[in-house]
Amino acid sequence: MIRIGQGFDVHRFTDGKSVILCGVEIEHDKKLEGWSDADCPVHALMDAILGACGLDDIGHFFPPGDMRFKGASSLELLKTVMKTVSDKGFSFGNCDITIMAERPKIGPHIDAMKKKLSDVIGTEAENIGIKATTTEKLGFCGREEGIAALAVVLMTKD
Numbered sequence: 476m477i478r479i480g481q482g483f484d485v486h487r488f489t490d491g492k493s494v495i496l497c498g499v500e501i502e503h504d505k506k507l508e509g510w511s512d513a514d515c516p517v518h519a520l521m522d523a524i525l526g527a528c529g530l531d532d533i534g535h536f537f538p539p540g541d542m543r544f545k546g547a548s549s550l551e552l553l554k555t556v557m558k559t560v561s562d563k564g565f566s567f568g569n570c571d572i573t574i575m576a577e578r579p580k581i582g583p584h585i586d587a588m589k590k591k592l593s594d595v596i597g598t599e600a601e602n603i604g605i606k607a608t609t610t611e612k613l614g615f616c617g618r619e620e621g622i623a624a625l626a627v628v629l630m631t632k633d
Contacts, residue, residue, distance in 0.1 A: 476632045478565070480527025484518035487621040494622070496574060496581065497588030497605065498550045498595070503579040507622060510539040514549035516572050516605070516624035520592070521549075521556045523570065523628040528560045553595050560630065567596050568629035571604035575616045575623040581607030 491506025495514045507513035521533045536559070537544045537552055544552070557567070570592075574581050585607070589600040596603070610617040 477568070478527040478529075478630045478632065480523040480525070480628050480630065482519040482522030482524075482526060482626045482628075483623070484515040484522065485615075485621055485623045486513040486515045486518075487615075488619065494579065495549070496584070496622070497572070498548075498591035499584050499587045501579050501581075501584055511537070511544055511547040511552065512549050515622055516574050516588075516626065517549035517553055517592075519624040519626035520570060520572060520628065521553055523626040524556055524560060524567070524630065527628055527630040528563060528565045528632075530559070530563075550591060550595050553592075557596055563632075565630045565632050567598050567602070568631055569598075569602040569604070570626055570628040572606070572624060572626045574605070574607045575610055575625075576607065577609050577612065577617060577619050581605075 486507040486509050488505040489508040493500050494503045494507050495512045497516050585605045588605050589603045592603050593600040
């Protein structure tokens with residue numbers, strides 16, 4: 476059985492010195508605000524994986540306001556998601572992630588992002604697509620108020 480899922484996440488900027496995207500810390504004049512580390516591409520990916528498997532979203536598994544997840548690494552949360560879906564008989568096929576931001580520049584960090592995600596998921600980096608785009612100065616991303624991410628994933632089940 477082949478299952479496809481999609482996820483979307485947004486986080487606003489606040490005062491800070493770096494952002495974390497796909498587990499990679501990128502120097503920036505702001506940080507992303509969130510209950511965990513606000514790694515919006517990983518949050519979108521987790522929702523895509525859970526959705527493909529017919530499970531509830533990440534808010535169900537990691538509720539905002541729950542002190543166990545305050546400041547949590549999204550890569551650690553992804554490990555939990557992967558264990559959850561594996562226990563239900565699902566395997567990861569591939570994913571494609573789009574990060575929408577005017578700044579910081581994402582391109583120089585994509586290989587490191589793929590490596591981080593592939594290590595956590597237990598797949599080859601070639602099974603992970605990551606792209607970055609601007610919104611041509613339109614909308615909240617264009618005004619540099621935050622970053623958005625979209626993820627699509629293919630999961631299989633015997």
